[in-house]
């Protein structure tokens with residue numbers, strides 16, 4: 001069996017931290033600040049990032065296939081069938097920088113004049129109307145019951161709304177005119193079929209998103225103040241990692257103290273006793 005390769009580096013090089021030459025405020029970091037200022041601070045100021053999740057390879061595959069599909073129409077200057085289905089008069093936008101804007105390691109960026117922060121984000125796609133106005137697009141893949149026809153008020157959907165709002169703001173700051181309505185191209189896999197048979201069957205829908213950007217600049221000011229401060233910010237409300245860290249830390253400390261204080265006789269029996277005490281204490 002191939003050996004597990006550890007990728008997590010709990011002490012990142014300081015050049016990637018706030019103040020370092022490689023640091024930028026990506027769209028996802030901006031959202032991370034809204035989720036939990038404390039973890040944002042630990043990550044961006046102190047260089048310890050919360051471990052991530054494995055990549056969602058099926059979602060990535062759908063994104064790549066959508067990209068290929070829309071690129072055919074970008075090249076030809078034609079509308080994709082889904083645009084016609086939803087009566088959207090537009091074609092995929094051709095621009096010399098489109099591949100940079102779609103690259104997670106590059107993206108579109110802008111240096112905010114008030115805070116001096118460089119904000120960046122990588123779009124999935126941009127469409128353009130006949131009058132030159134741009135439309136922000138993001139591809140999504142999931143598997144939910146029924147057709148996905150509108151954005152819900154779930155935290156995920158609200159995060160998507162902020163995501164598209166940041167892309168709009170970035171493009172406008174770079175001099176483009178951008179529509180107030182963006183779209184999610186949603187691929188929804190059907191779980192109700194009888195068997196897998198080596199394929200997933202998707203329904204693709206277009207979900208409109210009203211984009212808001214008024215919240216961005218006030219949040220940039222809060223982020224700047226957080227990063228300039230020497231005080232550790234409060235934790236976010238909905239994360240399960242901190243309760244885990246606290247409980248694990250207390251138990252380890254308890255064991256450490258009990259084992260340190262043990263008389264030098266049978267160390268194994270002392271460990272067992274300590275574990276039994278811990279089980280009772282936290283039962």
Ligand code: SF4
Pocket residue numbers: 035036037038039050235236239240241242
């Ligand atoms: S609650 Fe704790 S672990 Fe979760 S994001 Fe905040 S600081 Fe990080």
